[in-house]
Amino acid sequence: MEIRKIKLNNQIIEYQLNIKKIKKCYLKIISGKVIVNSSPFFSINDIEKLIYDHKETILKQINNYFPKYNYIDGGYVYIFNQCYQIILKDVGEYKAVFHDNKIYVYHYEIQEVIETNLKKILYDYISKQIDYYLNNDFVCNMPIIEIKKLKSRWGACFLKQNKVSFNLVLVHLEKCLIDYVIIHELCHFIQPNHSKLFYQEIEKRMPDYKVKEERLKEIGI
Ligand SMILES: [Zn+2]
Structure with missing residues (x-):
């Protein structure tokens, strides 16, 4: 792990570079920090080009970030x-x-005490919403709901186990954003991938889903 600096639009930002045994090079922003995981075969130039290509999103997230x-x-x-x-x-x-x-x-x-409470609060909200959506629309069985601290995802769907996981940090956000993540994960029971058809299923249920997705990107995990 190495901390490096790069200038984006006159602003010097830090990023954490992790060289890993992976094939690709990708970046993520967690809690206002830029993290790049890269294969050893990428040069610093390649890596910085990747950062540069995403500079608008990066700057937006870093400058809008505030701890929840x-x-x-x-x-x-x-x-x-x-x-x-x-x-x-x-x-x-x-x-x-x-x-x-x-x-x-x-x-x-x-x-610890507060997070135990937050887990319950989020679980109660999500299970109530899922119950509502299933009664009115979706044809899957009530999935197992799990609330976890996930590193880089808002939620995940495990088809075979009939299980959906949600990131505990969702509890800090507006309910309409949580609803988007719920609908997103439920739609994976219809379309497991992120294809056009998948997003059409989301759009049927939440016509302005793109605004919510954008908002979640800006907030960052
Ligand atoms: Zn998904």
Whole structure:
């Protein structure tokens, strides 16, 4: 792993370069940071050209990025795009209580306690939505729903296991964006790939899905 710098539109940005035993070279942006994974056969010039070709998206994501949480006493966390203040009252009880726009946490392991709650909140929302969509539209069986911390995806669909996974970070976002990810994953039960037909299925159910996809790209994971 190496941290390198590159100038994009008069702005110097850092990127993390990982040389791996892979065939290709690809970049991703996670939490406002640019990461490039590359095969050893790509030169720095190739790599920087790749970054340069995506400079508008990269700059947009880096400059728009702001953390969705700061798990400290007096910190905050966004839930469905609404900000909640964190107040620690450490009495050694592993629980959190939500009141108005505040979260009272009763254990010093703030992040763990809050994330346990967030998992449940997101699970409840997603299962309610999936239930609704299945009753009104889709013909698949109720899938197993999993909430996980995924490194670089909003969600994933496992056809054979009849399972859908969702990234825990979705809980911080507006519900309409979460709905897009839900519909996206459910449509994989109709079309497993990302073909034109697949996006047509999404469009039938969410005509303005492109706006949501764009918004998710800007937010980044
Ligand atoms: Zn997909």
